[in-house]
Amino acid sequence: MHTRLLDLLVCPLCKGRLYPNADHSELVCRGDRLAFPVRDGVPVMLEAEARVLPETEEFPEPT
Template sequence: MPLESGLLEILACPACHSALTEQETELVCTGADCGLAYPVRDGIPVLLVDEARRPA
């Protein structure tokens, strides 16, 4: 489910403040040291570090 076009431009990773990219049902941090993946539930990004998936 794609997010609104302008929303992704203003969102940032809460952990490192890097930009986010949309991948299927997640927003993934583009920061080299971070890489957290935040879930998108019912079209709403859950930008909580505790809810994020750590990179493999």
């Protein structure tokens, strides 16, 4: 995913920054502990589609 697009996208709930995971299959909101899927290169920014991150899962490193 292009860095420029990541600069524009925010979490639909808290409006916080999103970070791609290691394989770029999800965009992670650290504040809400949600991971939004990326399907065929398109982020799915719906709360109903987001995965809740367990407390034990590490956040992706900021780029």
